Amino acid sequence: MFSKGTKRKFADGGEEISDDGLVAARVASSYSLQRQSLLDMSLIKLQLCHMLVEPNLCRSVLIANTVRQIQEEMTHDGSWHMVTEAFCGASQSPSERLVATEVLCRSREPDAEPKLFSVISYEGCREEEVVADETLCSVSVSDTVSNVCLSGRMGQRWEKSDVEREEEALEDSRLGSGDDDEEIDTEDESTPEGPKTIGQVFGTFEIKNGSPGPDSALEELFSDVDTSYYDLDTMLTGMQSAPKMGPYDLLDSLAPSHSSPSIVSTPNCRSDLNELDHIMEIIVGS
Amino acid sequence: MGEDGESTKINHSFLRDYVTEADVISTVEFNQTGDLLATGDKGGRVVIFQRETESKGESEELGESGEYNVYSTFQSHEPDFDYLKSLEIEEKINKIRWLPQQNAAHFLLSTNDKTIKLWKVSERDKRPEGYNLKDEEGRIKDISTVTSLRVPVLKPTDLMVEVRPRRVFANGHTYHVNSISVNSDGETYLSADDLRINMWHLDITDRSFNIVDIKPANMEDLTEVITAAEFHPQHCHLFVYSSSKGTLRLCDMRESALCDRHSKIFEEPEDPGNRSFFSEIISSVSDVKFSHSGRYLLTRDYLTVKVWDLHMEKGPVETYQVHEYLRSRLCSLYENDCIFDKFECVWNSTDSVIMTGAYNSFFRMFDRETGRGVTLEAWRESSKPRAVLRTRRVYTGGRRRRGDVGVDSLDFTKKILHMAWHPAENIIAIAATNNLYIFQDRVKPENQCEET
Numbered sequence: 149m150f151s152k153g154t155k156r157k158f159a160d161g162g163e164e165i166s167d168d169g170l171v172a173a174r175v176a177s178s179y180s181l182q183r184q185s186l187l188d189m190s191l192i193k194l195q196l197c198h199m200l201v202e203p204n205l206c207r208s209v210l211i212a213n214t215v216r217q218i219q220e221e222m223t224h225d226g227s228w229h230m231v232t233e234a235f236c237g238a239s240q241s242p243s244e245r246l247v248a249t250e251v252l253c254r255s256r257e258p259d260a261e262p263k264l265f266s267v268i269s270y271e272g273c274r275e276e277e278v279v280a281d282e283t284l285c286s287v288s289v290s291d292t293v294s295n296v297c298l299s300g301r302m303g304q305r306w307e308k309s310d311v312e313r314e315e316e317a318l319e320d321s322r323l324g325s326g327d328d329d330e331e332i333d334t335e336d337e338s339t340p341e342g343p344k345t346i347g348q349v350f351g352t353f354e355i356k357n358g359s360p361g362p363d364s365a366l367e368e369l370f371s372d373v374d375t376s377y378y379d380l381d382t383m384l385t386g387m388q389s390a391p392k393m394g395p396y397d398l399l400d401s402l403a404p405s406h407s408s409p410s411i412v413s414t415p416n417c418r419s420d421l422n423e424l425d426h427i428m429e430i431i432v433g434s
Numbered sequence: 435m436g437e438d439g440e441s442t443k444i445n446h447s448f449l450r451d452y453v454t455e456a457d458v459i460s461t462v463e464f465n466q467t468g469d470l471l472a473t474g475d476k477g478g479r480v481v482i483f484q485r486e487t488e489s490k491g492e493s494e495e496l497g498e499s500g501e502y503n504v505y506s507t508f509q510s511h512e513p514d515f516d517y518l519k520s521l522e523i524e525e526k527i528n529k530i531r532w533l534p535q536q537n538a539a540h541f542l543l544s545t546n547d548k549t550i551k552l553w554k555v556s557e558r559d560k561r562p563e564g565y566n567l568k569d570e571e572g573r574i575k576d577i578s579t580v581t582s583l584r585v586p587v588l589k590p591t592d593l594m595v596e597v598r599p600r601r602v603f604a605n606g607h608t609y610h611v612n613s614i615s616v617n618s619d620g621e622t623y624l625s626a627d628d629l630r631i632n633m634w635h636l637d638i639t640d641r642s643f644n645i646v647d648i649k650p651a652n653m654e655d656l657t658e659v660i661t662a663a664e665f666h667p668q669h670c671h672l673f674v675y676s677s678s679k680g681t682l683r684l685c686d687m688r689e690s691a692l693c694d695r696h697s698k699i700f701e702e703p704e705d706p707g708n709r710s711f712f713s714e715i716i717s718s719v720s721d722v723k724f725s726h727s728g729r730y731l732l733t734r735d736y737l738t739v740k741v742w743d744l745h746m747e748k749g750p751v752e753t754y755q756v757h758e759y760l761r762s763r764l765c766s767l768y769e770n771d772c773i774f775d776k777f778e779c780v781w782n783s784t785d786s787v788i789m790t791g792a793y794n795s796f797f798r799m800f801d802r803e804t805g806r807g808v809t810l811e812a813w814r815e816s817s818k819p820r821a822v823l824r825t826r827r828v829y830t831g832g833r834r835r836r837g838d839v840g841v842d843s844l845d846f847t848k849k850i851l852h853m854a855w856h857p858a859e860n861i862i863a864i865a866a867t868n869n870l871y872i873f874q875d876r877v878k879p880e881n882q883c884e885e886t
Contacts, residue, residue, distance in 0.1 A: 182765075186711055189769060202521045202547075205609055205628040206659045206678050207774045210715045213657055217711060 180225075183218055190215045459865035461852055465532035465540065468856040470555075471502055471863055472542055473870055474527025478511040480544055482555065483870075500861070502872055506555060506595040511546040523548050529614050531623070533636070541600070543623060547610040550625055552601035552636065560588040606632050606642045613663045619670040626663035626675060629656075633687075645693050646675060646685065661776070662722045669728065672697075680717030680735060682742065700731070700742050702749040712764040712773065720776035725785040726857075732788055734779040737761060739790050739800065754800045754807055757792050759830045759841050772846050780855045780862075791850025794839065795866050796826060812850060812864045812871040823873065 190211050456477030463472050471483040484505035514523035525546055533541040539556040564586040569575050609627035616623045624633050624645070631646035646663075650656050659678045666672035671687045683696035704713060716736035723732045731742040733750075737758060740750035756777075760767060767773040772793075779790040791797045795813040800806070809826045829838035852865040860875030 183711070186765065186768075193771075202516075202519065202610070204774070206661060206718070207771075209656060209659050210678055210718060210774070213714055214711055217714070 183222070187215060187218045187222075190218070457868035459852060459868060459870060460526050461528060461530050462854040462863045462865050462870070463530045463532060463542075464854050464856050464863065465542075466534050466857060468858055468861065470505065470532070470540060471854070471872075472530045472532065472544075473863075473865065474510065474530050474544055475868070476524075476526040478509055478513070478525030478527060478546065480508055480510045480527060480530065480542075480553070482506045500874060506597055508553070508597040510544045510551060510553065511549065514548070516548075528611060531614050531616050533616055534620060536620075543614055543616065545611050545614050545625065548604070548607055550603040550606070550611065550614060550634070551599055552603070554596075554598050554600045556596050556598075558594045558596060559590055559592070561591045562586040563589045601636065601639050603634055603639050603642070606634070612661060615664040615673070617665045617670050618668055622670075624663060624665060624673060626660050628659040631660065631663050631673075631675060631693075643691070645673075645687065645691070647692065647694060661719050664722055664724055667724050667726060667728045674722055674724070674731060676719035676722040676733060678718040679714060680719055682719065682722060682731060682733060684744065698744070698747050700747045700750075702740075708761075710764065712768060715768070715773055716764065721778040723779060723781060725781050726783065727785055730785065732779050732781055734777050734790050736773060736775075736777075739779050739788055739798075741788070741802065752802065752805075754788070754798075754805075756790055756798050757828070759828060763841070767846075770846065772849075775849055776851060777849075778852055780853055782855050782860065783858050789853060789855060789862065791853055791864070793846050793849050794844040795848040795850060796828075797850045797853065797864055810873075812866045812869075813848075814869065 193211050194208060194215070456475065456479075458476045459473050460476055461472075461474040464470070465472070469485045471485075473481050473483075475481075482505045483502040486501050486503060510527055511525040513525045515521075516523055523546065527544050527546060530542055530544045533543070533552075535541075539554050542553050542555065544551055544553060563570070564584050566580060566583055566586075567575055567577075603625070606625060607627040607630065609629050611625050611627045613626040614623060615626075621637075622633055622635050624631055625642075626632075626646075629647065629649040630644055632642040633645050634642045646660070648658065648660060657679075658681075661676045661678055663673060663675035666674070672684060673687070673693075674682055674684050676682050680701060682700035684698040684700070685693035686697040687693060689695075689697060704717075719733045719735050721732075721734045724730070725732065729744060730751075731744065733740050733742065734756075737760060738756055739754045741752040742749075743751045764773060777791050779788060781788055786802050787799055788802065789797060789799045792809070795811050796809050797812060799808050799810065809828065810823050811826050824837070827835060827838045828844070829835075829840050848866065850864055850866055854863045856862070862873050864871040864873065
């Protein structure tokens with residue numbers, strides 16, 4: 149049940165390691181692998197909200213709390229493995245995913261305004277809404293590893309089911325005041341939020357690809373990470389062939405059903421993708 | 435659910451599971467006298483059982499008295515659709531609560547995720563005969579044929595049970611209703627969803643009072659939800675609600691109209707030795723019940739049942755392990771979602787025994803005086819009517835006895851989530867998927883139960 153492609157890391161840097169240290173390192177790495185797989189599993193669970201019936205809020209809250217807890221712990225150990233938007237991108241059509249992956253594989257300026265992408269939904273998110281919202285995932289990385297911030301619009305998702313669906317439903321016919329059992333919040337969803345602390349918000353993840361960090365030993369560790377795993381193809385194959393993960397099967401069976409809704413939202417994505425291409429050119433300096 | 439009926443190659447067991455999905459019992463509740471037992475199922479139906487009265491003189495004679503037979507069946511809730519959210523609203527009955535009986539009729543509240551309904555259950559066993567203006571079939575008579583006047587008389591007829599909806603309490607909840615509780619004042623009741631608790635008057639359907647609201651201004655900050663709520667059995671101003679973080683909050687409605695601030699909060703400090711990523715999930719309280727005395731609270735979280743004294747907030751006074759052997763398997767239980775199962779817990783009539791469900795059709799009873807627990811099984815093949823229930827055991831090490839079940843052979847699809855204990859006698863009703871088991875204690879010794 150370990151994530152494909154991750155390699156074991158040693159607790160210390162390149163020093164001589166005694167037997168005890170080796171054992172401890174193995175224990176530590178197996179723990180972090182298990183933790184990683186738990187994180188993956190939790191994200192999948194949160195993603196599977198494409199149901200006809202509203203998902204259980206209690207369950208979603210508990211899973212999200214677990215994810216937060218894992219993230220906090222991972223930040224504190226400084227072993228913050230970045231996983232791609234593999235899990236959030238699952239709901240996008242392949243072409244969008246492709247661009248998204250490419251964007252994510254590059255590190256961004258720490259102070260660049262991140263484009264935000266909502267991943268986690270607490271209340272029955274619908275696939276078309278997830279894509280139609282802001283565009284892509286990004287992570288703003290500050291200098292100190294322990295201070296990694298994630299930007300995300302996760303929380304907005306909760307309100308989305310209350311607000312945006314109503315707005316979409318009422319788009320054409322202005323019905324005025326809605327049902328008395330729905331709260332219409334006036335949250336402005338168009339302004340991206342600034343980076344928040346990990347404990348509060350989670351968005352998506354990216355790999356750190358050799359960006360200069362303060363701890364060179366840490367960077368050595370990361371350079372070991374087999375980034376080919378995060379290639380689109382291997383990622384998809386990996387997901388589909390993971391035998392023991394029940395949620396993956398569900399994800400597979402749901403994939404076909406995503407195609408029609410995503411068509412609806414494609415026009416929005418196209419313009420966003422063009423924008424992104426533009427930004428990428430600037431950043432990469434091509 | 436889609437229709438799938440034409441293929442003759444359907445695997446028999448699949449068909450059975452599919453067909454009975456709507457029959458899965460989702461709630462069980464005795465009324466205040468214990469003569470009536472109501473069950474609600476996933477298909478929105480309510481079935482009421484009535485205890486047969488003892489007609490013969492020998493009440494102790496085996497097999498004479500106390501059997502529960504179907505009294506009435508009705509469709510309480512229908513599947514609905516929320517047009518704004520484009521989501522279906524399940525018709526599954528989440529909870530049934532009986533009102534205290536005030537006249538010949540019985541009243542019960544039943545709720546699905548969104549709407550609470552008050553039903554009147556009444557009997558009719560007489561009908562008037564001998565009208566002057568109508569004949570026996572109800573047709574108007576020709577006046578000229580009426581030669582004398584008579585007074586209509588009531589004649590006995592076959593018993594007819596009528597169930598009518600008397601109130602529909604709709605549009606009170608944005609989130610899913612998980613609990614309802616009738617107040618001891620006999621006039622009001624509360625309904626709790628994931629984030630709010632409302633108080634209703636039984637006669638008023640277009641208004642409810644919000645008494646607890648834990649929805650954060652920013653939904654991003656949501657980390658805790660309400661899992662269960664109940665009024666105090668004697669004090670009409672007190673109620674308790676439990677949360678997904680394992681806390682219990684006792685609220686006094688005299689303090690303020692909105693009881694967001696609790697009067698007392700009951701929580702047990704976390705055991706640092708047992709800490710894991712699943713600690714919070716398994717601490718989530720799935721059910722909370724006041725004792726009949728009103729002095730204690732019973733809570734169920736994933737691995738334990740706990741008894742709390744209302745006078746002591748810093749921790750439970752008793753903790754019972756329901757299935758501690760699952761602690762090492764929490765990761766797989768998280769993967770297959772079993773860790774989110776919500777088990778109920780109940781007190782017996784004297785508050786001396788507590789009971790809760792588990793997996794593999796097992797349920798557990800704990801004697802508070804001795805601290806001992808037993809495991810029993812609600813499974814047709816292993817018990818016959820009138821047979822004495824054997825205790826079961828899950829093998830967790832040490833000497834293995836015959837009949838022990840290994841942890842890996844436990845069937846996690848057979849969960850006992852819902853149950854009820856008769857308010858006065860040792861009769862229990864256990865819901866096992868789509869089967870209802872009623873066990874009665876015939877003989878004096880406590881550990882013998884018979885299945886009805």
